[in-house]
Each structure stands twice: as structure tokens, then as C-alpha cells.
Amino acid sequence: MKKKGSLLLVLALCLALLSGCGSQPETAPPEAPAVSEAPTVSEAPAAEETPASPEAEAAPDQPEGALPDGVYSAKFESDSSMFHVNEAMEGRGVLTVENGEMVIHVSLQSKKVTNLYPGLAKDAKKEGAVLLEPTLDTVTYKDGMTDEVYGFDIPVPGIDEEFDCALIGNHGNWYDHKVVVSDPIPLEN
Numbered sequence: 001m002k003k004k005g006s007l008l009l010v011l012a013l014c015l016a017l018l019s020g021c022g023s024q025p026e027t028a029p030p031e032a033p034a035v036s037e038a039p040t041v042s043e044a045p046a047a048e049e050t051p052a053s054p055e056a057e058a059a060p061d062q063p064e065g066a067l068p069d070g071v072y073s074a075k076f077e078s079d080s081s082m083f084h085v086n087e088a089m090e091g092r093g094v095l096t097v098e099n100g101e102m103v104i105h106v107s108l109q110s111k112k113v114t115n116l117y118p119g120l121a122k123d124a125k126k127e128g129a130v131l132l133e134p135t136l137d138t139v140t141y142k143d144g145m146t147d148e149v150y151g152f153d154i155p156v157p158g159i160d161e162e163f164d165c166a167l168i169g170n171h172g173n174w175y176d177h178k179v180v181v182s183d184p185i186p187l188e189n
Contacts, residue, residue, distance in 0.1 A: 121174035
């Protein structure tokens with residue numbers, strides 16, 4: 001019986017507290033909402049608090065959105081599973097920006113791609129076309145094994161912009177591909 005009485009007393013106190021919360025006089029100012037330490041989706045930091053991206057730090061003489069001169073790690077993606085960065089490089093190449101010109105060095109998965117052309121295959125076949133020559137790269141896999149593969153220095157017209165890149169393999173056939181360079185991260189000097 002005492003337990004029921006105590007429970008009823010607690011319930012009565014709770015009801016009194018709840019009903020008392022809503023009975024403030026109309027002239028009283030409303031309570032300020034609780035301030036959360038973590039920002040919500042609707043809250044955005046002030047412009048001066050936003051960390052500067054590499055694009056925002058471009059020198060005044062560079063076009064808007066251009067990366068400042070330097071060396072970056074960047075993603076290299078193509079439209080083909082046969083033309084991609086070696087797995088040891090985890091999908092990334094080394095992007096060098098000098099005087100606003102961008103070139104990415106990528107180590108491929110083998111020596112089967114013998115030349116690249118920054119453009120379409122039909123143009124690569126024309127007399128006087130300047131083909132990209134391979135470099136001999138040594139890659140080290142997670143298990144410590146190493147391999148020699150071909151790498152290429154590919155001109156990049158823009159970050160996050162799809163562009164044409166043709167390749168020729170061991171069999172002498174040209175293939176057109178679309179590639180994208182994205183997510184540049186400055187490398188430490």
C-alpha cells in the first residue's frame with residue numbers, strides 16, 4: 001500500500017511540474033532555446049571561419065579555381081577497368097602544378113599500355129601527333145612485393161573535368177577513354 005501511495009505522490013508531483021511549465025504569464029519573454037555545442041545541418045560557419053581550400057588560396061594572377069603551384073596527390077579515374085592506376089597507388093597519382101599548368105604522373109598496372117595521347121585516338125594516329133612516352137616505375141604493394149610498370153605524365157586541363165585520353169597497347173590498337181582528375185591534396189615538402 002505504501003508503494004502505491006509513493007507512486008501516486010511521484011505522479012502528482014510530475015503532473016504539477018508539467019502543468020506549471022506551460023503557465024507563464026504572457027508578458028514574460030520566451031525562454032532562449034538551448035544552445036548545442038555541435039552544429040546542426042542548418043547552421044553554417046561564418047565565411048571568415050570557413051577553412052580555405054587550395055582553390056581559394058590561388059594567387060591573384062591565377063584564374064579562379066586554379067590550384068596554386070605545388071605538388072599534390074590526386075585521384076585519377078577512367079571509364080575503363082583496363083586503364084587505371086596501379087593498385088599499389090590506391091587510385092592516386094602525383095599532380096604537379098607549375099605556372100598554372102597541371103600534369104599528373106600515374107603508374108599503371110602493367111607495361112601493356114605503350115603510349116598515351118591527350119585527346120582522341122583519331123588524332124593520335126595523325127602524322128606529327130606528339131605521343132606521351134612511358135616511364136619505368138617501380139611500385140611496392142602492401143605485402144612488400146615490388147613490380148616494374150609503365151607510368152605516364154598526363155596533361156590535366158582542369159580538376160573535376162572529364163577529358164579525352166587515348167591509349168595504344170602491345171597489340172597496336174588505339175582506344176579512346178575519358179578520365180577525370182579530382183581531390184587534390186597538397187603533399188608535404
